[in-house]
Amino acid sequence: MTEPSRTVEIERKFDVDPETPLPDWGAIPGVDAVTEGEARALDARYLDTAAATLSRSGVALRRRTGGPDAGWHVKGPREGDGRLELGWPLGEGDAVPDAVAETISRWTTDPLIPLARIENDRTAYLLTGPGGVVAEFVDDHVRATDLRTGTQRAWREWEMELGPAAPTDAAGREAFFLAVQAAVFAAGGRHASSGSKLARALGF
DSSP: OOOOEEEEEOEEEEEEOTTOOOOOOTTOTTOOEEOOOEEEEEEEEEEEOTTOHHHHTTOEEEEEESSTTOEEEEEEEEETTEEEEEEEOOOSSSSOOHHHHHHHTTTOOSOOEEEEEEEEEEEEEEEEETTEEEEEEEEEEEEEEETTTTEEEEEEEEEEEEOTTSOOSHHHHHHHHHHHHHHHHHHTOEEOSSSOHHHHHTTO
16 A cells, blocks of 8 residues: 655644735744745545445545645644644546555445545745744635535635644643734634534535
């Protein structure tokens, strides 16, 4: 089986209005610079069984184009403060690659159907410090379609995901995210109403 890329996502999400200005990151510990924004046009199709077996297990399967990590992704159930994401290249066609099917077989081997499409106009920024990339901040303008019903939804959200130079201890991470939250709230953001784009696309 093709070995996937492996990433543990540790992030925080926030809801924000369409006109809200970007936060000021000047008070974030360990951050001394922010890169210029990089525009990314992302288009993801999510698959699941008719009984939503993957979703009920806390798992998401998607094929996404656009951005530096285009490909097939399996996001596993949340464990502690993080979530393991496995990734494979796009390959040819839309059929689920054998390696991906084998990975999700621990949860289901039933036929998969289109569940949702999520299109995202993303602008990504790197927050850097002396040791490198502390975190990636993304400003997402999302358009989602529930492919089961045709229901469309749109929203804007911010995500802050820890990078390789982020604090490794629990206290350091808590201090970092508390400072991020303060900056987001000062700009007009608020706690996210949903923990994932897929759940929100499906009205959960």
